[in-house]
Amino acid sequence: MPNLILRVVSKILIPPIIIFALYVQFHGDFGPGGGFQAGVIFSAAFILYALVFGLDAAENVISTSVLRFLASLGVLIYAGVGIATVFLGGNYLEYTVLASTQVAGQHLGILLVELGVGITVFSVMLLIFFTFAAKGRA
Amino acid sequence: MIDIIINLALLSFLAISAIAIVRMKNLFAIIMLFGIFSFLSASVFMVMDAVDVAFTEAAVGAGISTVLMIATLALTKVQDEKRPGGHKPWLPLTVVIVTAAALVYGTLDIPAFGDANAPSQKHVAPQYLQRSIPETGIPNVVTSVLASYRGFDTLGEVFVVFTAGIAVLILIGGVAQPSKRKTSRKKKNA
CATH class of the missing domain: 1.20.5 (Single alpha-helices involved in coiled-coils or other helix-helix interfaces)
Incomplete structure (x- = not known):
């Protein structure tokens, strides 16, 4: 039975950490932040959970096979946006062709690309942590 | 004036933690000091108004790296082992001193911090600053450069x-x- 104070405090802390990560992810256009930072903060919430409640509990929340899928999905979203712009008649990663106006297209493109970055960074960080922790347990 | 005092304090703390890291043998304490070092660097970036870089350093350097290194520690020993025989410090010390002297000599030619006429501010930076809002509508130029211009x-x-x-x-x-x-x-x- 782990420390009661640690369990209660981490349960209070994890939701704000996740909300903050989402804020950093989607507010990166206006303030400091973006996909890299958001992905790291998002994975920090899960790492805190794994440190306090154990690796098995954390792997029940999100399994390594899901993380492997997500790690490739993020890269695929980023590269896929580039492919989509090519099919829409632009250059690779030329977001302007994604929407009717240039500003709207750029906005959509940057949002999608940052989402891809965030997903990949989140899942790779967590995957590395899980791999190391599982190796240490064995 | 206040900037100078804060920078001086932060940089001296950086030097102190670096020396402590070199002299310590307990790997767990060294990892904790690495985290402190990253956090101090993030504060220095913050004072220099590079908030995005400071944010990344605090999240990745002080946060995730520390956790990953502790996870690595679970696979190895906590105490640094003494190498048998030992080595002579003079050759590495000379190399380090000569390299550091060359680097310090190089900084003499670097333009002053925040100099608007520095070559790096004259190349593409004005283009980004002028075109980011009309072309992408994004006020944070760091994001528009990162995701669009340098996609x-x-x-x-x-x-x-x-x-x-x-x-x-x-x-x-x-x-x-x-x-x-x-x-x-x-x-x-x-």
Whole structure:
């Protein structure tokens, strides 16, 4: 039975950490932040959970096979946006062709690309942590 | 004036923690000091108004790196082992001093901090600053440069992160287990 104070405090802390990560992810256009930072903060919430409640509990929340899928999905979203712009008649990663106006297209493109970055960074960080922790347990 | 005092304090703390890291033998304490070092660097970036870089340093350097190094520590020993024999410090010390002197000499030619006429501010930076709002509508120029103007670079960075994850999985992840089973089988046969 782990420390009661640690369990209660981490349960209070994890939701704000996740909300903050989402804020950093989607507010990166206006303030400091973006996909890299958001992905790291998002994975920090899960790492805190794994440190306090154990690796098995954390792997029940999100399994390594899901993380492997997500790690490739993020890269695929980023590269896929580039492919989509090519099919829409632009250059690779030329977001302007994604929407009717240039500003709207750029906005959509940057949002999608940052989402891809965030997903990949989140899942790779967590995957590395899980791999190391599982190796240490064995 | 206040900037100078804060910078001086932060940089001296950086130097102190660096010296402490070099002199310590307990790896757990060294990892904690690495975290403090990263956090101090993030504060220095913050004072220099580079908030995005400071944010990344605080999240990645002070946060995730510390956790990952502690996870690595679970696989190794906490105490640094003394190497047998030891080595002569004079050759490495000379190399370090000469390199540091060359670097300090090089800084004499660097333009002053925040100099608007510095070559790096004259090349493409004015273009980004002028065109970011009309072309992308994004007030944070760091994001528009990162995701749009330099989108190829960022795609490369994402591939680097992805490749690092794959490398860890191949080296110590699930792939290592079949070979372990083979060795145990060999032992049984022997």
